[in-house]
Amino acid sequence: MLEVRNLKTYFYTTKGVVKAVDGVSFKLNKGEVLGIAGESGCGKSTTAYSLIRLVPPPGKIVDGELVFEGRDILKLSEEDFRKQIRWKKISMVFQGAMNALNPVYTIGDQIAEVLMLHKHMTKEEAMKEVYKLLEMVGIDPKRAKSYPHELSGGMKQRVVIAMALALRPPLVIADEPTTALDVVVQAQIMNLLKRLQREHRMSIILITHDLSLIAEMAEKVVIMYAGKIVEYGTAEQIFLNPQHPYTRGLLASIPRLTGDIHKLEFIPGVPPDLSNPPPGCRFAPRCKFKFEPCDKEEPPVIEVEPGHYVSCWLHAKK
Amino acid sequence: MPNIYVPKPDSDTVVYVRDLRTWFPVRRSFIDVVRRRPPLYVHAVDGVSFDIKEGETFGLAGESGCGKTTTGKTILRLVDPVGGIIAYRPRERLLKEWEAIGYHPKFIDEYKSVDISKIPSKYLKPLRKEMQMIFQDPYGSLNPRFTVYKILEEPLVIHGIGETKEERYDLIVRVLEQVKLTPPEEFLNRYPHMLSGGQRQRVGIARALLLQPRFIVADEPTSMLDVSIRAEILELMMELKERYNLTYVFITHDLALARYICDRIAIMYLGRIVEMGNTRRVLENPLHPYTKALISAIPEPDPRYRKILRELPIKGEVPSPINIPPGCRFRPRCVTYDKTTEIQRYCETDEPPLMEVEKDHYVSCWLYGTPEEVRELVKK
Numbered sequence: 024m025l026e027v028r029n030l031k032t033y034f035y036t037t038k039g040v041v042k043a044v045d046g047v048s049f050k051l052n053k054g055e056v057l058g059i060a061g062e063s064g065c066g067k068s069t070t071a072y073s074l075i076r077l078v079p080p081p082g083k084i085v086d087g088e089l090v091f092e093g094r095d096i097l098k099l100s101e102e103d104f105r106k107q108i109r110w111k112k113i114s115m116v117f118q119g120a121m122n123a124l125n126p127v128y129t130i131g132d133q134i135a136e137v138l139m140l141h142k143h144m145t146k147e148e149a150m151k152e153v154y155k156l157l158e159m160v161g162i163d164p165k166r167a168k169s170y171p172h173e174l175s176g177g178m179k180q181r182v183v184i185a186m187a188l189a190l191r192p193p194l195v196i197a198d199e200p201t202t203a204l205d206v207v208v209q210a211q212i213m214n215l216l217k218r219l220q221r222e223h224r225m226s227i228i229l230i231t232h233d234l235s236l237i238a239e240m241a242e243k244v245v246i247m248y249a250g251k252i253v254e255y256g257t258a259e260q261i262f263l264n265p266q267h268p269y270t271r272g273l274l275a276s277i278p279r280l281t282g283d284i285h286k287l288e289f290i291p292g293v294p295p296d297l298s299n300p301p302p303g304c305r306f307a308p309r310c311k312f313k314f315e316p317c318d319k320e321e322p323p324v325i326e327v328e329p330g331h332y333v334s335c336w337l338h339a340k341k
Numbered sequence: 342m343p344n345i346y347v348p349k350p351d352s353d354t355v356v357y358v359r360d361l362r363t364w365f366p367v368r369r370s371f372i373d374v375v376r377r378r379p380p381l382y383v384h385a386v387d388g389v390s391f392d393i394k395e396g397e398t399f400g401l402a403g404e405s406g407c408g409k410t411t412t413g414k415t416i417l418r419l420v421d422p423v424g425g426i427i428a429y430r431p432r433e434r435l436l437k438e439w440e441a442i443g444y445h446p447k448f449i450d451e452y453k454s455v456d457i458s459k460i461p462s463k464y465l466k467p468l469r470k471e472m473q474m475i476f477q478d479p480y481g482s483l484n485p486r487f488t489v490y491k492i493l494e495e496p497l498v499i500h501g502i503g504e505t506k507e508e509r510y511d512l513i514v515r516v517l518e519q520v521k522l523t524p525p526e527e528f529l530n531r532y533p534h535m536l537s538g539g540q541r542q543r544v545g546i547a548r549a550l551l552l553q554p555r556f557i558v559a560d561e562p563t564s565m566l567d568v569s570i571r572a573e574i575l576e577l578m579m580e581l582k583e584r585y586n587l588t589y590v591f592i593t594h595d596l597a598l599a600r601y602i603c604d605r606i607a608i609m610y611l612g613r614i615v616e617m618g619n620t621r622r623v624l625e626n627p628l629h630p631y632t633k634a635l636i637s638a639i640p641e642p643d644p645r646y647r648k649i650l651r652e653l654p655i656k657g658e659v660p661s662p663i664n665i666p667p668g669c670r671f672r673p674r675c676v677t678y679d680k681t682t683e684i685q686r687y688c689e690t691d692e693p694p695l696m697e698v699e700k701d702h703y704v705s706c707w708l709y710g711t712p713e714e715v716r717e718l719v720k721k
């Protein structure tokens with residue numbers, strides 16, 4: 024359904040070129056959930072923005088292909104992309120969007136606007152659809168007349184999800200859809216996403232820094248570090264048989280609610296400055312397995328088992 | 342018949358609070374005043390009791406807005422309570438300092454504890470040295486216009502520690518080494534924006550440590566940091582704790598993390614503690630319906646339960662802390678209440694106290710005792 028090939032998105036700032044997404048490739052099948060995880064600033068949101076071609080300036084997609092339903096949608100004109108793809112085929116729940124709802128319009132009007140704009144519905148037609156959408160995301164349709172400030176965080180997030188679903192797109196990108204929500208509300212939103220995904224056979228790209236949430240939903244997992252994919256595979260491969268030192272470090276740093284209390288690990292240091300990344304492997308300055316080739320040459324991508332890719336010299340040697 | 346929790350100090354107790362209440366007045370409109378509507382309050386902390394032993398890490402957990410930060414701030418008198426006591430056992434050093442400025446605190450128990458809530462503000466300054474806070478937001482809690490040196494010198498100047506500039510410099514260099522910002526010279530002249538999140542939090546810890554405290558309230562000290570560096574900060578905090586025999590209140594909304602850090606834990610809901618006990622016991626065998634719901638909501642990094650809908654035994658949303666529901670304040674969200682008709686009349690009318698259900702495991706729920714029993718006990 025979607026194949027991302029060698030995507031590069033850079034920000035041309037006064038201080039230099041920030042290589043926020045630097046050669047990212049992955050594949051997503053119809054009805055599948057793909058999780059993208061990584062630390063703050065590794066390029067998750069920029070990847071998402073690139074997929075719907077809304078990279079904010081001074082950012083630019085500089086290279087790559089986005090093959091969606093058989094054609095490269097990077098080649099479409101902006102007008103065609105807006106008419107055919109954005110929101111209709113690929114929509115997005117933006118990071119922090121629940122706090123960006125317009126305070127002076129009711130939530131019903133805000134959802135209706137999406138429908139009127141893209142589907143040219145009349146207000147009445149749109150409102151009928153709004154009630155259906157609210158119902159779908161678990162909000163009493165009577166609340167359509169509420170203003171954002173009258174709703175809890177969890178409900179606002181449901182509204183934002185309803186907006187992304189308004190045109191029933193086959194692919195929804197959810198960027199940190201539960202960050203800043205309490206754990207109970209987070210679980211409710213995750214339940215909602217799971218239900219919607221199942222009932223509508225949607226494909227979802229779930230972006231979050233929280234690997235636990237990805238384990239809740241995703242069939243496939245992408246681990247990003249400093250603008251690059253360091254590991255990619257099925258959820259079982261990533262969680263039960265992680266191969267990249269960064270993935271292993273991340274998993275070992277998560278406290279668990281059950282089982283033995285092992286020592287929590289950490290990864291010393293901080294991610295590199297993306298306008299001046301280190302040569303070779305970008306993880307090398309923090310990697311405890313670093314050896315000769317690591318800071319000289321970029322590691323190749325190795326398929327360590329079918330469908331499981333790792334970008335690390337440790338595996339290239341074998 | 343269960344015991345009811347009342348903080349009982351012993352020779353190891355550093356801090357205990359009893360029936361602590363911190364309310365914030367809600368701003369009233371002109372009309373409210375004219376119509377003589379009664380003033381309203383946010384019941385941020387509404388009858389909290391616990392005790393903390395020397396060297397212990399005591400966890401305060403619960404959802405956003407349940408009163409964790411306010412509890413922590415109240416213990417340090419950064420906000421004033423409207424009721425209850427905050428007992429603290431001062432060190433000799435503090436007693437001497439108080440004496441030197443003419444303050445003779447009243448001891449409220451045989452272990453020479455002092456009720457912090459009664460100390461006049463002008464005598465609080467020496468106490469601040471003993472009791473410090475580490476804040477959640479390493480970005481917001483450091484003055485962006487100050488260098489690291491300046492940020493750390495300020496409390497020394499305020500408290501008159503270090504006679505000369507050289508002495509203060511030495512103290513600052515030493516504390517930077519303690520929090521592993523080395524070499525210290527490299528950090529002294531940096532501004533907060535020139536530090537990573539983890540480094541900023543180290544400066545925050547250094548600032549708390551400088552005054553050689555004994556008791557630290559750490560308010561979600563790692564929740565703003567990336568997970569890969571959290572354990573590093575926690576390890577540092579635990580190391581310092583061992584070395585200087587510190588006592589921590591560790592505020593967190595992350596119960597899995599609490600399991601690694603906290604000896605005992607208190608789960609708060611809407612300004613009150615609903616369950617308290619040994620952290621592992623509470624998490625492995627939660628007894629309060631709210632704790633059970635919280636635990637059932639926590640995701641784990643394990644793909645085996647993928648796409649399975651989570652059962653969340655809780656309904657509705659957190660009510661406003663202005664109008665607290667009568668009876669058990671958890672009732673409007675309690676699924677157990679719906680299912681357990683025989684206790685409903687209690688839930689509706691009486692606020693359950695913390696009852697000892699297992700040894701040192703306290704739960705505030707009428708599943709574990711009746712109001713009649715409680716009244717009997719109180720009479721005794």
Ligand SMILES: Nc1ncnc2c1ncn2[C@@H]1O[C@H](COP(=O)(O)OP(=O)(O)OP(=O)(O)O)[C@@H](O)[C@H]1O
Nearest residue numbers: 034041043062063064065066067068069080081297
């Ligand atoms: N408008 C911009 N101008 C310049 N640099 C930017 C801009 N937006 C993002 N960046 C940089 O691009 C990199 C990737 O940012 P991005 O927001 O994609 O990260 P992320 O993985 O989504 O992080 P988070 O988990 O914090 O949301 C970062 O280094 C960031 O500083």
Ligand SMILES: Nc1ncnc2c1ncn2[C@@H]1O[C@H](COP(=O)(O)OP(=O)(O)OP(=O)(O)O)[C@@H](O)[C@H]1O
Nearest residue numbers: 365383385404405406407408409410411412594662
């Ligand atoms: N200065 C204040 N004035 C008025 N209300 C306040 C004040 N500080 C806190 N509150 C309110 O008191 C309640 C408890 O807040 P508190 O910050 O203690 O919660 P918390 O458990 O620390 O939450 P979080 O997890 O979001 O940090 C909230 O309803 C909050 O809005």
Ligand code: SF4
Nearest residue numbers: 304307310317335336
């Ligand atoms: S390539 Fe080298 S530095 Fe990079 S992750 Fe692998 S071992 Fe570590």
Ligand code: SF4
Nearest residue numbers: 669672675688706707
């Ligand atoms: S006292 Fe009643 S309402 Fe409160 S938690 Fe227990 S069962 Fe639920």
Ligand SMILES: [Mg+2]
Nearest residue numbers: 067068069118
């Ligand atoms: Mg992001």
Ligand SMILES: [Mg+2]
Nearest residue numbers: 409410411560
């Ligand atoms: Mg707080």
